[in-house]
Amino acid sequence: MNKKYTYVWVSLIVLIFGIIVIPMIVEKITKGEVVDKDRMVPYSERDSLAYITINGNKRKVPSFEFIDQDSLVVTDKDYLGKVFVVEFFFTSCPSICPIMTENLVVLQNEFADEDFGIASFTITPQYDTPSVLKKYAEDKGVTDMDWHLMTGDRDVIYELANSGFNIFAAEVPDAPGGFEHSGLFALVDKQGYIRSRKDEFGNPIVYYRGAITQEMGVNSEGEKEQISILKEDIRKLLQE
Structure with a gap:
């Protein structure tokens, strides 16, 4: 008799569970909440930057305030309201700069119709x-009016790189x-804050590798390209 009553109580509990919990699960699936918290989705893709x-x-x-390739004064305020990428380069660079510029042209073309810009120092x-920057821009396919290649006082630029952005630059x-x-890119949101996705441990990656193309995949040190994830993250900030 006791065993019979036990079965009755178990059946009742299962029924109550089904009536209360299952509709909640269905509602979460409908709203996409279960998908958002799916642990199979990489950490950086399911969280905000x-x-x-x-x-x-x-x-x-x-x-900052510098002169660009069109001899126009450009300041940090000119980028407010835009998502933008920051780099430090030089036109006579024989190594990574041409690759970085190639990647930035890809981003320029990808977000041509968006509130997006590039700041190259x-x-x-x-x-x-x-005039040298103008020629470089023409040769490399820089067409976006919000892509400014800037020059100015050497010490101010190095201070901006090494202290302002913590992106290393030095005469060697x-x-x-x-x-x-x-060869790093910094990503900046519409309010001027530096942003990045997080790694698998939940820590900001801070910067994005700019000297590896998507076609290359990885470099000689085994580092993976990050232009593909940078595209994703630019899109996230554009939608904020």
């Missing part, structure tokens, strides 16, 4: 005058072209 912080403060693009301003006689710099 991280803010880069220092001492708990969101890191914003430092103020030369680390050899003594050589990269507006033994380096290719006499200068050494990282």
Whole structure:
């Protein structure tokens, strides 16, 4: 008799579970909430982009004012309202800069009709005058009016690179072209905050590798290209 009643109670509990819980699960699936929390989806794809912080403060693009390839004054305020990518390069670079520029042209074309821009700062301003930058832009296929290749005071540019963005740039006689710099891109949102996706551990990757094309896939050090994920993240910020 006791065993019989046990079966009755178990059946009743299962019935109540089905009446209460199953409709909630169906509702979550309908709203897409289950998909959003699916652990099979990579961490960086299912979460919003991280803010880069220092001492708990969101890191914003430092103020700047330079001259671009059209001899126009460009400041950080000209980029407000746009998602943009930042790089440091030089036109006579014999190594990674041509690859970085190629990747930026891909991004330019991908987001041609969007509120998107690119900020390229030369680390050899003594050589990269507006006319030199203009010729470089024409040769490389720079067509977007919101892609500014900028030159100015050398010390100010290096301060912007090394302290403002923490993207390394230095004069190194033994380096290719006499200068050494990282091939990294910084991603900035419409309010001027530096943003990035998170890695599988939930930590911001901070910057994106700019010296590996999607076609290359990986470089000689085994590092994977990040232009594909940069495209995804630009799209996320454009939709915010």
